[in-house]
Amino acid sequence: MIFAKKYTFLILAAVLTGSGIMAQENPAKFPLIPYPSQLVVAKGSFIITSKTNIVTASEFSNEATQLNQLLKMGLGVSLPIGKANKINSIKLVYDAAINAPEAYKLNIGPNGVLITAKDAAGVFHAIETIRQLLPVSVETGVVHKQLVLPAVSIYDKPAYEWRGMHLDVSRHFFSISYLEKFIDRMALYKMNKLHLHLTDDQGWRIEIKKYPKLTEEGAWRTFNNQDSACIERSKDNPDFVIDKEHIIQRDGKTLYGGFYTQEQMKGVVAYAAARHIDIIPEIDMPGHMMAAINSYPFLTCNGENSWGESFTKPICPGIETTYEFAQNIFSEIMQIFPSKYIHIGGDEVDRTSWGKSDSCKALMQREGIKDLPGLQSYFINRMEKFFNSKGRKLIGWDEIIEGGISPTAIVMYWRTWVPDAPVKAVKNGNTVIMTPGEPLYFDAQPDEYSVSKVYHFNPIPKVLNAEEAKSIIGAQANIWTEMIPSEKRADYMYMPRMTALAENLWTNQPDKYESYLKRLEQHYHRMDAMKIHYRLPDLPGLLNNYIFTTEGKLSINPPLPGLTVRYTTDGTLPTVKSAALPSPLSIKKPGLIRVAAFTALGTRGDVYNLQYTQQQMLGTVKIGATNPGLACTYYKAYFKETALMSSAKVDSVFTTNEIAVPATVKAPSFGITYKGYIDVPADGSYTFYLTCDDGGVLKIGPSVTVDNDGNHSARERSGQIALKMGTHPFLLNFIEGGGGFTLKLKYSLNGSVPQDIPAVWFKN
Incomplete structure (x- = not known):
C-alpha cells in the first residue's frame, strides 16, 4: 500500500x-x-x-x-x-x-x-x-x-489501562441527556471508564424490579441539609440552583430525586460502549444504605435505620436475608451492565451495631472471625465469590483491605490519610486504581493550583518497585455531588481538570505541562462550542486581604485573550454590565472590591472579594530574652473552628522552628497553637499565604492577618500587613477535623515571590 x-x-x-x-x-x-x-x-x-x-x-x-x-x-x-x-x-x-x-x-x-x-x-x-x-x-x-x-x-497509545471518571448521581441526580454529554466529553479526551455511584443514603437511582420500593420511595426525598446549603449559595451563584426537572410535588410535599429505568440505563450503556467507554455500576454496601433500609428495614440487625457513631447504620451481615437481597440486586445490575467490573463500595461502614447483634456474634463464632473489620471482609469476600460465579470482578474502596481481602478483588484507593493502603493492597496481590482525595476529588473547590496538581499527580507510590508498579492500572477522578446540585455546577467542577487527568493518564509526560497549558487555551473555544460550563482560569496573583498606607493600586491581567475583568465597590456581585476594571484602579479608601472575569458570551468566572484596609506600619514590641522557635500547644480533640481551642484541655506542649505538624501527631482530629514572635528583617508590606486542611487563623500583632478557619479541604488564603523591621507578636491556630491534614505558611515582601519563612525569624 x-x-x-x-x-x-x-x-x-x-x-x-x-x-x-x-x-x-x-x-x-x-x-x-x-x-x-x-x-x-x-x-x-x-x-x-x-x-x-x-x-x-x-x-x-x-x-x-x-x-x-x-x-x-x-x-x-x-x-x-x-x-x-x-x-x-x-x-x-x-x-x-x-x-x-x-x-x-x-x-x-x-x-x-x-x-x-x-x-x-x-x-x-x-x-x-x-x-x-x-x-x-x-x-x-x-x-x-x-x-x-x-x-x-x-x-x-495510552500509558494506563484505567482512565476514569466517577459521577455520584445519588446525592444529586443527573438526567440521561447529561450522562450522554458527559460520555461525549470523556470520549473526546480518550477517557475509557465511567464509574456511576448509583446508590447512597440520599437516594437510590436504578430500577430494581424485584424490589420496586427502592425507587418508588428511595429515589425521592424532601430537601435535606445539602439541598438547603445549595439553595443558600445560589443567592450569589446561579450554578447552585437545583435543577428543577428533578423536583416534583407529591401528596402535598415538595420532593427531590429521580431514577433510571433499566431500559434507560441499557441505552446509556450502549451509547457509552459505542464510544469505547465502559460503565462500572456501584451499589454501595454494606454501609451507605439508608435509602434502601427505609423501605426494607429487615436489612439491619435491629430493624432500625438511623445514624450510628460515625455514619448511617449498615445492612446486617449476620442474617441470610441480607445476602439474598444483595445477590438479587446485583443479579439485575448484571443484566443492565455488561462490564466485567462491579463496584460494591465497602467504605465508611459504622460497624457498632454489628457488635451488639446476636446474629453477627453467632456468625463470627461459627466462621472464626476475630473482629468487626473481619466481619466486613466476610461480607465482601462472600459477595466477591458471587460476582466471580457470574464472570464479574469486584471493586471496592480501600477500606475493604482492613479485615483481609482476597488478592483477586480490585482496590480503589481514596483515603489520602492512609498512604500505605495502596502499598498493602499491591503487596497482597491486588490490582489497584488510584483515586486519592487530593488531588482527584473533583468535588473539592478548584483553585489556581488544581490543574497543575492533577497534571503532575503520579499514580505510582514511590515505594513500589517496577514489578509492583504494574499492579497500579490507572486512576480516576471522583465527583461527589452533595454540593453539586446542577449540571452547570458539575461542568464547572470537572472542567478543565478532566483534561489534565486525561493527558496525565494517556501521555504521562509531566514535562509537557507548559505545552498543555497553551493547547488548553484553544480547547476553551471548543468547550464554548460544546456548551460546557467550564471554570475560567484564575485571575493571577490576587490576595484575599490588602493593605495600603496612602493609596493602593489594583491591576489584573486577564488570563485568556477575550476576557474582560469587571468590578464593583458597593458589595454587589459583578455582572456583564459592571464597569470594566481600569489598569490600574486607584484605591484611596478602605472597602470591598469584587472582581470577576467575563467571556464574550457573558460567562462569569469566579468572584474574588478583595478587602482593602488602610493602615500605618505596625510598630515593633519590646521583649526580654527569647529562645529560638515557637511555643506550641497540642489539643487532642475535634474542633469546628479554631476559637474553640481556647477552652479545650491541653494534651501536650512542644517547641518548633517551623510551621508544620510534627510526625508524632497521630490523632485523627486535633488542634495546635503556634505562639511567639516573628522578627522581620526590613520595613515593608508583608503578604502571608496560609494553606490549611482543615482550618487556620494567623494573627500578627493585634489583628487577624489571614482567616482560613473552619473544616474544609486544602485551600490557600492570604493577607497583607505593613510591618516595621523588628519583633512582632505571632499567633497561628490550626485545626484538623479528620481525614488528613495540610498546613503551609509562606510569605512575600513587597510583592516578591512567595517563600518559606526562615526558622531564625521565630522566637518565644
Whole structure:
C-alpha cells in the first residue's frame, strides 16, 4: 500500500535526521489533548469534501459510523462508506502488528487519511484526534463546503489501562441527556471508564424490579441539609440552583430525586460502549444504605435505620436475608451492565451495631472471625465469590483491605490519610486504581493550583518497585455531588481538570505541562462550542486581604485573550454590565472590591472579594530574652473552628522552628497553637499565604492577618500587613477535623515571590 509506505518513510526520515518529536511539536497547529506519544509534522493538508469516501474493514463499522456522524456535523451530508480502495479516502485498516491495547497510527497527507489499529478502540481514539484537528465549528453543526486537516503522522497509545471518571448521581441526580454529554466529553479526551455511584443514603437511582420500593420511595426525598446549603449559595451563584426537572410535588410535599429505568440505563450503556467507554455500576454496601433500609428495614440487625457513631447504620451481615437481597440486586445490575467490573463500595461502614447483634456474634463464632473489620471482609469476600460465579470482578474502596481481602478483588484507593493502603493492597496481590482525595476529588473547590496538581499527580507510590508498579492500572477522578446540585455546577467542577487527568493518564509526560497549558487555551473555544460550563482560569496573583498606607493600586491581567475583568465597590456581585476594571484602579479608601472575569458570551468566572484596609506600619514590641522557635500547644480533640481551642484541655506542649505538624501527631482530629514572635528583617508590606486542611487563623500583632478557619479541604488564603523591621507578636491556630491534614505558611515582601519563612525569624 503506497499511501502507508509513504508516511512510514516520513516518520523514519524524521528519526534519522534527528528532528525528534519535541522539535516537531506545535501547540498552535496541533492543540491535541491528550498529546500523542509520537507526532511528526508533514507538509500540506487533506481536504475533506462531500466527495470524500470512508473505506473500512468490517471490524470497524461502528467507528466508521461515528466518523461519518462527526464529519456530517461539518459538511452537512453523510459520506459514502465502503470497502473499495480509492484515493481521496479516509481508510480504517486493521493492523495486527500494533500490539498495545487502544493504540493507533494516524497518517494525514494530501491524498488521504489512513487510520490503522488492531482493535476498534484504537480506531475510535484516532477519530477523536481528528475531531480535535477539525474546526471548532463542527461542534455546533456549522456547515462548510470543505474541511481541512493538517498533514501529520501520529503513533499513539495510552500509558494506563484505567482512565476514569466517577459521577455520584445519588446525592444529586443527573438526567440521561447529561450522562450522554458527559460520555461525549470523556470520549473526546480518550477517557475509557465511567464509574456511576448509583446508590447512597440520599437516594437510590436504578430500577430494581424485584424490589420496586427502592425507587418508588428511595429515589425521592424532601430537601435535606445539602439541598438547603445549595439553595443558600445560589443567592450569589446561579450554578447552585437545583435543577428543577428533578423536583416534583407529591401528596402535598415538595420532593427531590429521580431514577433510571433499566431500559434507560441499557441505552446509556450502549451509547457509552459505542464510544469505547465502559460503565462500572456501584451499589454501595454494606454501609451507605439508608435509602434502601427505609423501605426494607429487615436489612439491619435491629430493624432500625438511623445514624450510628460515625455514619448511617449498615445492612446486617449476620442474617441470610441480607445476602439474598444483595445477590438479587446485583443479579439485575448484571443484566443492565455488561462490564466485567462491579463496584460494591465497602467504605465508611459504622460497624457498632454489628457488635451488639446476636446474629453477627453467632456468625463470627461459627466462621472464626476475630473482629468487626473481619466481619466486613466476610461480607465482601462472600459477595466477591458471587460476582466471580457470574464472570464479574469486584471493586471496592480501600477500606475493604482492613479485615483481609482476597488478592483477586480490585482496590480503589481514596483515603489520602492512609498512604500505605495502596502499598498493602499491591503487596497482597491486588490490582489497584488510584483515586486519592487530593488531588482527584473533583468535588473539592478548584483553585489556581488544581490543574497543575492533577497534571503532575503520579499514580505510582514511590515505594513500589517496577514489578509492583504494574499492579497500579490507572486512576480516576471522583465527583461527589452533595454540593453539586446542577449540571452547570458539575461542568464547572470537572472542567478543565478532566483534561489534565486525561493527558496525565494517556501521555504521562509531566514535562509537557507548559505545552498543555497553551493547547488548553484553544480547547476553551471548543468547550464554548460544546456548551460546557467550564471554570475560567484564575485571575493571577490576587490576595484575599490588602493593605495600603496612602493609596493602593489594583491591576489584573486577564488570563485568556477575550476576557474582560469587571468590578464593583458597593458589595454587589459583578455582572456583564459592571464597569470594566481600569489598569490600574486607584484605591484611596478602605472597602470591598469584587472582581470577576467575563467571556464574550457573558460567562462569569469566579468572584474574588478583595478587602482593602488602610493602615500605618505596625510598630515593633519590646521583649526580654527569647529562645529560638515557637511555643506550641497540642489539643487532642475535634474542633469546628479554631476559637474553640481556647477552652479545650491541653494534651501536650512542644517547641518548633517551623510551621508544620510534627510526625508524632497521630490523632485523627486535633488542634495546635503556634505562639511567639516573628522578627522581620526590613520595613515593608508583608503578604502571608496560609494553606490549611482543615482550618487556620494567623494573627500578627493585634489583628487577624489571614482567616482560613473552619473544616474544609486544602485551600490557600492570604493577607497583607505593613510591618516595621523588628519583633512582632505571632499567633497561628490550626485545626484538623479528620481525614488528613495540610498546613503551609509562606510569605512575600513587597510583592516578591512567595517563600518559606526562615526558622531564625521565630522566637518565644
